Amino acid sequence: MTDILEAPAPLEPPSVAAPVKQSRRKRVRQDPVTITLIVVVVAILFFLVLLPLGKTLSTAFSDKGLATLSKMFTSPVNRKILLNTVVLGLLVGTIGTGVGFLLAYAQARLQWRGKKFVHLLALIPIVSPPFAVATAIITLFGRGGIISKQLLGLNWNVYGLGGLTVVLALSFFPIAYLNLLGMLRSLDPALDEASESLGASKWQVFLTVTLPMLIPGFAASFLLLFVEAIADLANPIVLGGDFTVLASRAYIAIIGEYNLGAGAAYSLVLLVPALLVFIVQRYWSTRSSAVSVTGKPTGTIKLNTSNVARVPVLIAVGLVMALIITIYGTVILGGFVRILGINNEFTLDNYRYLFGGIGSDAIITTTLLALIATPIAGVMGTLIAWLVVRKLRRAAGVMDFLGMLGLAVPGTVLGIGYAIAYNSPVDGWGLRFLPALAGGGAILGGAMAIVMVYIARSIPAGLRTGIAALQQIDPAIDEASTSLGGSGLTTFRKVTIPLIRPALLAGLTYAFARSMTTISAIIFITTPQTRIMTSQILSEVEAGRFGNAFAYCTILIAIVLTVIGLLTLAVRDRPDTPMPTPGT
Amino acid sequence: MTDLAAAEKLLDNTTASGTLRLRGLTKEFGNGADKVVAVDAIDLDIEPGEFVTLLGPSGCGKTTTLRMIAGFEDPSGGQVTLDDVNMIDTPPNKRPMAMVFQSYALFPHLKVRDNVAYGLKIRRTPSAKLREEVDLALESMNLSALANRAPNQLSGGQQQRVALARAMVMKPRVLLFDEPLSNLDAKLRERMRIEIRTLQRHLGITSVYVTHDQAEAMSMSDRIVVMNGGRVEQAASPDIIYRQPASVFVADFIGRANFLDVEKETSTQQGRARVKVLGHSVDVPAHPDAPAAEDVVLLLRPESIRLKAVDTRAGGGLGGHEGRVLFSVFYGDHVEYEVETEHGTITAVVADPNVDAIHREGDDVEVSFNAERAWLLPRTRQPG
Numbered sequence: 001m002t003d004i005l006e007a008p009a010p011l012e013p014p015s016v017a018a019p020v021k022q023s024r025r026k027r028v029r030q031d032p033v034t035i036t037l038i039v040v041v042v043a044i045l046f047f048l049v050l051l052p053l054g055k056t057l058s059t060a061f062s063d064k065g066l067a068t069l070s071k072m073f074t075s076p077v078n079r080k081i082l083l084n085t086v087v088l089g090l091l092v093g094t095i096g097t098g099v100g101f102l103l104a105y106a107q108a109r110l111q112w113r114g115k116k117f118v119h120l121l122a123l124i125p126i127v128s129p130p131f132a133v134a135t136a137i138i139t140l141f142g143r144g145g146i147i148s149k150q151l152l153g154l155n156w157n158v159y160g161l162g163g164l165t166v167v168l169a170l171s172f173f174p175i176a177y178l179n180l181l182g183m184l185r186s187l188d189p190a191l192d193e194a195s196e197s198l199g200a201s202k203w204q205v206f207l208t209v210t211l212p213m214l215i216p217g218f219a220a221s222f223l224l225l226f227v228e229a230i231a232d233l234a235n236p237i238v239l240g241g242d243f244t245v246l247a248s249r250a251y252i253a254i255i256g257e258y259n260l261g262a263g264a265a266y267s268l269v270l271l272v273p274a275l276l277v278f279i280v281q282r283y284w285s286t287r288s289s290a291v292s293v294t295g296k297p298t299g300t301i302k303l304n305t306s307n308v309a310r311v312p313v314l315i316a317v318g319l320v321m322a323l324i325i326t327i328y329g330t331v332i333l334g335g336f337v338r339i340l341g342i343n344n345e346f347t348l349d350n351y352r353y354l355f356g357g358i359g360s361d362a363i364i365t366t367t368l369l370a371l372i373a374t375p376i377a378g379v380m381g382t383l384i385a386w387l388v389v390r391k392l393r394r395a396a397g398v399m400d401f402l403g404m405l406g407l408a409v410p411g412t413v414l415g416i417g418y419a420i421a422y423n424s425p426v427d428g429w430g431l432r433f434l435p436a437l438a439g440g441g442a443i444l445g446g447a448m449a450i451v452m453v454y455i456a457r458s459i460p461a462g463l464r465t466g467i468a469a470l471q472q473i474d475p476a477i478d479e480a481s482t483s484l485g486g487s488g489l490t491t492f493r494k495v496t497i498p499l500i501r502p503a504l505l506a507g508l509t510y511a512f513a514r515s516m517t518t519i520s521a522i523i524f525i526t527t528p529q530t531r532i533m534t535s536q537i538l539s540e541v542e543a544g545r546f547g548n549a550f551a552y553c554t555i556l557i558a559i560v561l562t563v564i565g566l567l568t569l570a571v572r573d574r575p576d577t578p579m580p581t582p583g584t
Numbered sequence: 585m586t587d588l589a590a591a592e593k594l595l596d597n598t599t600a601s602g603t604l605r606l607r608g609l610t611k612e613f614g615n616g617a618d619k620v621v622a623v624d625a626i627d628l629d630i631e632p633g634e635f636v637t638l639l640g641p642s643g644c645g646k647t648t649t650l651r652m653i654a655g656f657e658d659p660s661g662g663q664v665t666l667d668d669v670n671m672i673d674t675p676p677n678k679r680p681m682a683m684v685f686q687s688y689a690l691f692p693h694l695k696v697r698d699n700v701a702y703g704l705k706i707r708r709t710p711s712a713k714l715r716e717e718v719d720l721a722l723e724s725m726n727l728s729a730l731a732n733r734a735p736n737q738l739s740g741g742q743q744q745r746v747a748l749a750r751a752m753v754m755k756p757r758v759l760l761f762d763e764p765l766s767n768l769d770a771k772l773r774e775r776m777r778i779e780i781r782t783l784q785r786h787l788g789i790t791s792v793y794v795t796h797d798q799a800e801a802m803s804m805s806d807r808i809v810v811m812n813g814g815r816v817e818q819a820a821s822p823d824i825i826y827r828q829p830a831s832v833f834v835a836d837f838i839g840r841a842n843f844l845d846v847e848k849e850t851s852t853q854q855g856r857a858r859v860k861v862l863g864h865s866v867d868v869p870a871h872p873d874a875p876a877a878e879d880v881v882l883l884l885r886p887e888s889i890r891l892k893a894v895d896t897r898a899g900g901g902l903g904g905h906e907g908r909v910l911f912s913v914f915y916g917d918h919v920e921y922e923v924e925t926e927h928g929t930i931t932a933v934v935a936d937p938n939v940d941a942i943h944r945e946g947d948d949v950e951v952s953f954n955a956e957r958a959w960l961l962p963r964t965r966q967p968g
Contacts, residue, residue, distance in 0.1 A: 474687050474689060476685040476686070476687050476689035477689045477690075477691060477692075479654075479656055479676070479683070479685070479689065480683070480685055480689035480690075480691070480747075480750075481691070481702065482655075482656070482675075482676045482677045483654060483676060483677070483681070483682055483683040483751075483760075484677075484682065484702055484703030484706060484750065484751075484754060485677050485678075485703050485706045485707055485754070486677055486702075486703075486706050487675075487677055490706055494702070495691055495693075498693040499691075499692065499693055
């Protein structure tokens with residue numbers, strides 16, 4: 001960078017003896033408001049994610065943690081746990097991606113009726129609580145299962161790898177489905193047409209064009225599902241049986257053995273692949289311009305009507321849908337009978353129990369905390385997105401990474417970190433920064449820490465949708481505002497927010513659903529004063545009171561759907577552009 | 585279409601047009617081996633009320649220069665001063681300038697009126713005054729009937745007017761235009777050229793206009809700054825740029841040009857030279873650097889060339905200044921010829937042609953030109 005002093009000699013000496021401060025040679029001249037925002041955002045992210053994460057790391061490398069870590073690959077027990085985790089991840093990644101692709105392909109490329117309905121069905125697992133599928137599977141296919149035992153007379157053992165794989169694949173396939181559906185729809189139809197005009201049959205087009213173009217999508221989906229599967233805590237607790245994985249081992253270490261160090265050590269092993277996948281994905285998405293999206297599709301794809309393709313694919317789709325309907329039917333029905341499959345007498349006792357006792361308490365608290373966290377996370381996510389897309393240059397990647405970190409790390413890791421970091425006050429340099437936030441003795445009965453976890457894990461949803469929406473907006477619109485005198489914050493408030501609000505609300509509904517259904521991140525910091533539905537469901541399941549668990553799950557799904565519905569209405573009722581003036 | 589009276593009332597002579605000076609303005613992108621100098625130490629003085637166009641091929645640094653003036657890019661070196669105040673440390677939103685964008689950049693969520701009022705609201709203009717000024721701005725751009733429309737309900741030309749009204753209402757000391765007409769169709773573009781120029785001349789706002797369209801530059805500017813590779817090739821009035829270009833690049837970029845390899849005989853006097861061309865020894869105007877240059881070319885604009893039929897039956901000897909017509913294309917208002925001569929193929933244009941007198945392909949013609957319209961140039965740009 002050339003300093004002003006070294007600037008090439010002007011034609012005539014500048015008539016300006018102007019107040020030029022020659023020492024100023026900042027590269028990016030941010031206005032003070034923006035700089036303040038950056039500092040505030042980083043500080044908040046520090047307390048939300050970095051501090052807990054750092055605590056998990058330091059605990060994992062403490063004496064107790066190191067004792068576990070050093071045996072991680074040597075002790076046969078631990079080796080078995082590691083192997084189990086990896087096998088589970090591989091199976092879920094493969095099966096989930098396969099199921100997701102099947103549905104996405106049927107949606108995007110085949111001609112049939114009922115697409116909208118199947119699309120909504122396929123998304124249900126996203127909004128459902130973690131134990132719904134597992135509990136229903138036990139009821140249907142367990143030792144006394146309705147289908148396995150009573151219908152088919154088989155003695156299946158649903159506990160273990162098989163059951164876990166089915167449950168996790170069913171729970172996470174929507175991620176792969178949405179991912180691949182988006183990709184399939186953004187493929188340029190001209191490519192298919194070019195291939196066909198060169199003589200390829202439909203099948204050859206599929207093999208030589210469609211599949212190869214989707215490889216990055218397959219890889220991304222597989223990796224995401226792999227990480228989700230190995231980090232999942234809820235299902236292995238309920239359905240694992242003797243099949244122990246890292247997440248459930250960490251849970252046992254902390255809840256059963258009171259060994260935080262060991263818990264942190266086990267979860268650390270989860271952190272490594274999760275962060276790796278996250279980084280690989282980011283690397284991919286930055287180069288993805290060459291992969292698929294050509295921006296403006298030049299035509300519309302002609303849907304495949306050939307029965308050779310439709311019959312097998314649609315039968316498979318039908319089976320998956322039947323399974324989903326059966327499972328969620330079981331969940332809803334199970335709440336209204338004594339013990340589904342054993343005593344099918346209609347009763348409202350389960351709901352009476354919930355609404356009468358601590359259940360209503362948990363329902364209100366959980367909904368309230370999630371409702372508090374969601375808008376905060378939305379504003380934070382949008383702010384970070386705005387900084388990343390518009391304000392920061394070199395630091396944009398770092399800021400984006402920090403924002404995503406809350407979701408990139410496994411919930412178990414974050415949860416353990418919160419338990420360690422906020423069970424006691426945060427002190428430093430002789431100052432008390434924060435009182436104890438988590439645990440029974442904390443302020444607000446530990447609710448503060450739970451809201452923080454919700455925010456940390458919801459920010460990425462706002463961030464991603466915010467970045468996507470902002471990138472659609474011509475930067476000249478921001479510059480126009482600046483040129484007209486708007487500061488950074490004014491521009492953000494008066495131009496950016498109104499323009500990305502619809503996208504933002506969509507991201508927030510997802511974030512809300514995520515908060516309501518999260519378990520692994522908050523299971524270590526729930527307290528008797530602050531009851532959370534998901535952990536209540538876990539204790540009902542562990543106690544074998546499936547009826548109560550089903551009732552809880554039904555209520556939770558109902559709440560999530562209601563809030564999503566209300567938000568959708570809110571977006572629809574506020575048109576973004578003024579109505580046309582009549583008569584002109 | 586524009587209402588000058590309203591525009592004048594809006595500005596109310598309260599706006600002092602600015603003197604804009606660029607000194608050694610430089611912009612480098614990247615570091616080390618990747619370093620690209622987008623703008624290379626530009627010096628430029630723009631007088632109050634002057635309309636200056638930055639013209640050049642894409643990648644010449646014209647837009648980067650404009651964005652540095654606006655404050656959207658931080659210079660790597662040099663100064664931008666407005667009325668002798670250095671602007672470098674002033675953030676873009678504090679600079680008394682307003683920009684009209686290529687994409688118009690209208691706020692899609694705001695009505696036309698609110699788009700125009702946006703800047704005044706930020707400035708906390710009292711509401712009565714705000715309403716009055718917004719009304720005047722809308723009126724001056726003939727937009728009053730569209731005030732309550734959303735931007736996406738307007739045609740391209742209307743959006744362009746809103747963008748202009750939104751900038752004008754701020755009463756800027758400098759108006760900046762970033763290729764504002766490039767998204768309009770040809771007819772509308774020509775009309776907007778005239779409107780912008782009329783408005784600007786009438787109100788006397790200092791304006792910097794970026795374009796790659798030479799017709800736009802020629803028709804609107806007081807002064808054209810031709811840029812190439814981050815440097816200024818020439819900054820002069822449109823007629824000087826056209827008739828007396830400073831370099832082959834400028835001559836080639838503006839209008840159409842024939843470059844004839846000629847031999848320099850003598851430098852007769854200041855600004856003139858005698859050259860041997862088309863078999864004659866001709867005294868032509870010359871670039872100051874031409875007499876000293878080793879290698880020179882003669883610039884002949886196609887419309888300066890005259891063609892005359894040669895009566896081949898007379899059997900007269902060809903004097904060496906004849907040519908043969910290779911192509912002859914009739915455009916209605918003019919005929920365009922490609923003529924093979926001893927200096928290579930040259931293009932000639934004859935306006936308002938007499939249809940019977942059009943030369944056919946293969947015809948032999950006598951080639952001549954108006955010596956006062958020729959311009960002798962050094963082949964390569966002289967350093968410094």
